[in-house]
Amino acid sequence: MYDIKALYEAESVEDAIRLLQEHPQAQIIAGGSDVLVQIREGKRAGVELVSIYGIDALRGVCYDEEGAIRIGSLTSFSHIAADPIIREQIPVLGEAVSLVGGPQIRNIGTIGGNTCNGVTSADSASTLFAWDAIVELTGPEGIRHLPIREFYIKAGVVDLKPAEVQTAILIPKSSYEGYFGNYIKYAMREAMDIANLGCSVNVALSEDRKVIRDARIAYGVAGPVPMRTPSAEALAKGQELSEETIGKVARAVLQDIHPRDSWRAAKAFREHIAVEIAKRALRQSILLGGGVIRE
Amino acid sequence: MSKQYKLIRCRINGKEREAMIDVRASLTDLLRNDFRLTSVKKGCEVGECGACNVLINGECFNSCIYLAIWADGKDILTLEGLEGPDGELSDIQQAFIDEAAVQCGFCTPGAIMSAVEILNEGRELSDEEIRIRMSGHLCRCTGYENIFRAVKKTMLARLAAAEKNK
Numbered sequence: 001m002y003d004i005k006a007l008y009e010a011e012s013v014e015d016a017i018r019l020l021q022e023h024p025q026a027q028i029i030a031g032g033s034d035v036l037v038q039i040r041e042g043k044r045a046g047v048e049l050v051s052i053y054g055i056d057a058l059r060g061v062c063y064d065e066e067g068a069i070r071i072g073s074l075t076s077f078s079h080i081a082a083d084p085i086i087r088e089q090i091p092v093l094g095e096a097v098s099l100v101g102g103p104q105i106r107n108i109g110t111i112g113g114n115t116c117n118g119v120t121s122a123d124s125a126s127t128l129f130a131w132d133a134i135v136e137l138t139g140p141e142g143i144r145h146l147p148i149r150e151f152y153i154k155a156g157v158v159d160l161k162p163a164e165v166q167t168a169i170l171i172p173k174s175s176y177e178g179y180f181g182n183y184i185k186y187a188m189r190e191a192m193d194i195a196n197l198g199c200s201v202n203v204a205l206s207e208d209r210k211v212i213r214d215a216r217i218a219y220g221v222a223g224p225v226p227m228r229t230p231s232a233e234a235l236a237k238g239q240e241l242s243e244e245t246i247g248k249v250a251r252a253v254l255q256d257i258h259p260r261d262s263w264r265a266a267k268a269f270r271e272h273i274a275v276e277i278a279k280r281a282l283r284q285s286i287l288l289g290g291g292v293i294r295e
Numbered sequence: 296m297s298k299q300y301k302l303i304r305c306r307i308n309g310k311e312r313e314a315m316i317d318v319r320a321s322l323t324d325l326l327r328n329d330f331r332l333t334s335v336k337k338g339c340e341v342g343e344c345g346a347c348n349v350l351i352n353g354e355c356f357n358s359c360i361y362l363a364i365w366a367d368g369k370d371i372l373t374l375e376g377l378e379g380p381d382g383e384l385s386d387i388q389q390a391f392i393d394e395a396a397v398q399c400g401f402c403t404p405g406a407i408m409s410a411v412e413i414l415n416e417g418r419e420l421s422d423e424e425i426r427i428r429m430s431g432h433l434c435r436c437t438g439y440e441n442i443f444r445a446v447k448k449t450m451l452a453r454l455a456a457a458e459k460n461k
Binding site (some may be wrong): 001004033036037053078107108220 | 300320321322324340343345354356357361397409427429433
């Protein structure tokens with residue numbers, strides 16, 4: 001038995017908002033692979049919960065009217081990885097979420113939960129930062145949209161107002177069209193492990209495929225929340241495809257990231273890995289885009 | 296606060312079931328305590344070891360971190376659901392025995408249910424895919440190699456049988 005004080009089941013988003021207004025102390029539970037574990041650890045013992053897990057309207061991937069990819073917040077990692085739209089347009093997101101936990105966790109874990117818990121190591125988060133994802137939040141006052149970079153406030157805290165529910169994650173057409181991406185997770189084990197560092201890159205090449213038109217580089221565990229690397233990205237723009245460019249851009253990420261020492265890994269080690277995985281992810285993204293890299 | 300209960304109806308191992316459950320229960324609690332399905336093991340109870348793995352609507356879930364109330368309306372399969380009408384073992388269970396993929400046996404029911412999810416796809420998975428799909432189970436006895444062999448062998452045998460029956 002879990003130490004739960006009371007549990008309210010929402011049947012729709014409106015229902016969830018109403019329940020959250022009626023029970024302001026209550027916390028939202030989606031798939032529960034974080035919340036239930038925290039209750040078990042005693043951290044949230046005696047909690048009141050509003051379960052949104054039964055709201056099927058929040059599941060699935062589709063295009064919206066403007067061609068943005070709309071991912072329902074309760075879509076499980078395994079369903080994201082298998083989805084035809086994701087595989088065609090942003091396969092890197094499917095690859096990234098296939099590195100979360102193990103198979104059973106990927107069946108219960110949701111992309112909404114992965115972002116709402118505000119953790120820097122979330123495998124989906126750095127890739128969503130790289131794609132300039134938009135978070136859709138539905139609350140008593142209606143729907144608002146927020147760039148994912150503004151959604152994260154600090155470690156473990158996201159911009160979720162009272163009685164608000166994250167209902168979707170959107171990837172605008174301008175973010176994905178013409179871009180190719182790669183995600184590298186650095187962890188001790190290949191399954192059931194949390195990233196020491198994660199780097200997600202996507203690149204758009206010029207028409208002749210000789211120059212980097214745009215690059216977006218994002219990290220998890222390189223700071224208290226997932227982050228982008230503006231200095232490295234500015235440097236990459238307009239550069240010719242060469243090993244020299246890749247090396248230069250990858251080293252520039254050190255101006256932007258600020259990882260820390262923890263029991264998982266030392267700061268110096270994380271910085272070393274950050275440069276190396278940026279190189280590899282850049283190289284792979286360029287190759288996926290059909291670019292040829294000069295030695 | 297007084298105890299909170301919910302009436303749930305679901306299908307467990309092919310049979311329609313009904314239970315009045317405490318909302319604080321996990322699906323592991325429901326399966327073990329209400330239906331005596333003790334193949335569903337209580338291992339880590341935080342979703343890491345895979346000993347409590349069951350199929351829900353054909354997909355694998357660690358039942359320890361799945362609220363029992365969510366089972367309402369679902370189709371659940373545990374290891375007990377694999378046995379034949381006279382208690383015969385299924386092919387995948389027999390393969391685990393033949394390949395010595397069982398030692399202490401604690402992880403076995405959960406691991407077999409992941410194998411069932413794979414086998415139900417009815418296609419040939421690469422060695423790498425099988426390893427990834429079985430990676431949500433911790434086994435401290437076998438070193439995993441025998442488990443891998445049992446799954447692969449059963450997959451190939453079923454595909455050969457399906458080919459023959461075409």
